[in-house]
Amino acid sequence: MRINKLLKEINNDGYILLSKPEDIFYYTAFTGEGYILISENDKRIYTDGRYLEQAQKESPDFTLFDVRNLKKDLKEIKQTVYFQEKHMNFFMYNGLLECADLKPSKIDFNKLRSVKDEEEIKLLKQSAEIAEQAYLETLNFISEGKTEQEIASYLNYQMALRGGQKTSFDTICVSGKNSSLPHGKPTDKVVREGEFITLDFGCIVDGYCSDMTRTVAAGFITEEMEFVFDLVLRAQDDAERALKAGISGAEADSVARKIISEVGYGQYFVHSLGHGVGVEVHEYPNLTYTNSEKLVKNQVVTVEPGIYLPDKFGVRIENTVLIEEDRAISFQKSDKELIIL
Ligand SMILES: [Mn+2]
Known part of the structure; x- marks a missing residue:
């Protein structure tokens, strides 16, 4: 007990x-x-x-x-x-x-609380799935002219409809220049063509939180936007692939940070790679350069590198993964590739 x-x-x-x-x-x-x-x-x-x-x-x-x-x-x-x-x-x-x-x-x-038992893993998967389905539905709703607030409200409603008892945190929906704010609040700004839209959200099911982020684009993107998106995607993908029991929070963080720093964007990756998720949306362990403790089986952590160019745009991609002996399994199954709506 x-x-x-x-x-x-x-x-x-x-x-x-x-x-x-x-x-x-x-x-x-x-x-x-x-x-x-x-x-x-x-x-x-x-x-x-x-x-x-x-x-x-x-x-x-x-x-x-x-x-x-x-x-x-x-x-x-x-x-x-x-x-x-x-x-x-x-x-x-x-x-x-x-x-x-x-x-x-x-x-x-x-x-x-960091190592989860079977029942906890089941609930974490369930809340992740509800949030992800709600996101997929929201993709049909996003279009030019909709405000950030409208999109965030729609996503919240879709999570609630599917059994999300409340949100894990205030849903983030930021577009265009606002997307350079890692934790910006949704405003009445409308989405325009040529902009990124970052959605960071999650819900709670029987006490257990989910957390995921996707960045999508409206209409078209510039070369710089494409370059930054691909960089974040590669960092996220490689870090997720590197995760398993026995690697430390610092090592995990450095996998993503290295990829981003190598091409000169290190200063724009302004937060750590990830955090534990459970009955709190942010809990132990942190995937950050100060955490030398090794990950263990059945911990659940996020993998969420981001690049934020002030006054221009930002990109973040986040999955929540279950740490296993020799790999990490993402609770999110949907594509991380760029979606242009
Ligand atoms: Mn997170």
């Missing part, structure tokens, strides 16, 4: 207080608001009336408590309470400090 692994991190000595929603979901399946207080023989959910019935259904192995009694109950616990130091605000911390022997847990929660 996941909780037993977690309690091992404190040698089963004391309590762990979970306050981060994604970790609460991961360890208890509870999707409402509240706190989790657990020790070897005591498993509690602190929540309020809005979530009581839901908590009973989602987390039958836990005992439910009124969140208003959290401080009072902590006073009665005579053991150390390890809290999530990266997810406790100052106000809450001060309030709890007087009630308990409070210590930062020092547990790397993100790392504990």
Whole structure:
């Protein structure tokens, strides 16, 4: 059981207080608001009336408590309470400090979630497939004269129709000059011929996120656009092919970065190659030059190089892949080649 692994991190000595929603979901399946207080023989959910019935259904192995009694109950616990130091605000911390022997847990929660089990992989595939089908449908909708907002809304609607319970993050749809903003917001700018349109999107299915990016063009492209697109595609393809258990985040990043830097575009690849995906859309491990830790089987990561030429255009292509012993398998099956609409 996941909780037993977690309690091992404190040698089963004391309590762990979970306050981060994604970790609460991961360890208890509870999707409402509240706190989790657990020790070897005591498993509690602190929540309020809005979530009581839901908590009973989602987390039958836990005992439910009124969140208003959290401080009072902590006073009665005579053991150390390890809290999530990266997810406790100052106000809450001060309030709890007087009630308990409070210590930062020092547990790397993100790392504990990074290797996925079969059920998680199934859900990650499902959410990737829903987002991808929605994207393919959206390709029929994109045309000259549509605004970025219209295209983003259409894509969101198509994901929802297919079972996406919400988006993994605010859908990015940027076109023309706006596409040089890696995380630009969709605006009321209309798409014109000769422009790139970058779509970066994903949805959540039963708690699990998807994340993919495609860059398409309207009407025609210039030679420079074609050159940059082909460069990003080659970097993405080669990096995806290089991924497998045993290579480090830094090595993965350098495969793509080398290809882009060799022809002088290194300075325009302004972010890392990728990140883990799970109950959070950005989680451990990062594929970046500072991460020398090796990838392991059943981690799920994105591969998303990009080139952004300020005031001109940008290109990003992203798949999310499952790390296996000797390869990586992409959850996305659709073409990465340039599509001109
Ligand atoms: Mn991403």
